[in-house]
Amino acid sequence: MTNLQAILAYQETDKELYAIEREIAGSEERKEYVKMKKFLEAAPEKLDALEVKANSLKGEASSLVEKYEKAEETLKEFDSLDELIESGADVSFYKKKAQSVMELLKKLKAEITALTASINATSDEYQKLKKQVIAAQKMYREAADKYNAVKASKEETRVELEKKLAEIAKNVNGETMERYKTKRKERIFPIIGQIQDKRCPFCSMEPPLASLNRLTGGTTIECDSCHRFIYKE
Numbered sequence: 001m002t003n004l005q006a007i008l009a010y011q012e013t014d015k016e017l018y019a020i021e022r023e024i025a026g027s028e029e030r031k032e033y034v035k036m037k038k039f040l041e042a043a044p045e046k047l048d049a050l051e052v053k054a055n056s057l058k059g060e061a062s063s064l065v066e067k068y069e070k071a072e073e074t075l076k077e078f079d080s081l082d083e084l085i086e087s088g089a090d091v092s093f094y095k096k097k098a099q100s101v102m103e104l105l106k107k108l109k110a111e112i113t114a115l116t117a118s119i120n121a122t123s124d125e126y127q128k129l130k131k132q133v134i135a136a137q138k139m140y141r142e143a144a145d146k147y148n149a150v151k152a153s154k155e156e157t158r159v160e161l162e163k164k165l166a167e168i169a170k171n172v173n174g175e176t177m178e179r180y181k182t183k184r185k186e187r188i189f190p191i192i193g194q195i196q197d198k199r200c201p202f203c204s205m206e207p208p209l210a211s212l213n214r215l216t217g218g219t220t221i222e223c224d225s226c227h228r229f230i231y232k233e
């Protein structure tokens with residue numbers, strides 16, 4: 001068996017292994033598993049962000065409450081207004097001042113109300129996400145079990161194919177095997193094919209003449225376009 005024949009035989013068996021891998025990778029069970037996994041991985045960051053937001057809103061709220069209390073305090077000055085007027089103070093000045101304080105209080109109250117609503121909304125969102133995380137943890141475990149079952153159902157065939165491949169690999173030159181396996185890791189398949197009408201059998205690109213000239217009796221070249229190997233018998 002030549003090196004070329006050996007690698008072609010290897011690829012033929014590898015095709016079955018590749019099909020199994022694709023089947024597992026494309027299964028609904030894996031999709032569900034990955035979805036749950038991603039959700040759970042992203043959740044802590046989302047929860048943290050909501051907590052930071054809630055804390056900053058609470059900080060804003062307490063500074064508003066402080067302002068409100070201070071404004072209320074200034075209103076107390078007006079308790080002694082009667083005495084002030086009796087001693088000949090300007091009534092309109094105090095009237096104006098009282099009005100501006102009342103307006104400030106009104107404005108602050110509206111701001112506090114809006115902020116409270118925002119705090120409640122953030123807190124609700126946090127609680128909702130926390131519940132979702134708890135539900136997702138259970139769903140994740142179930143999805144993992146189902147995904148593992150799919151993998152387990154193919155395991156026997158996979159091991160058999162691996163054994164077969166190891167046998168065939170003994171006839172393949174080490175460097176060829178290495179190059180093949182590198183492509184395989186990149187999830188390229190098939191990896192090697194025979195030239196057809198001076199074109200790459202996979203992507204139809206025509207290799208440059210210099211490469212074509214090197215393509216004689218069992219040698220291989222790499223396609224510049226799809227990077228698979230091309231051979232000529």
Ligand SMILES: [Zn+2]
Pocket residue numbers: 200201202203204205223224225226227228
């Ligand atoms: Zn190609």
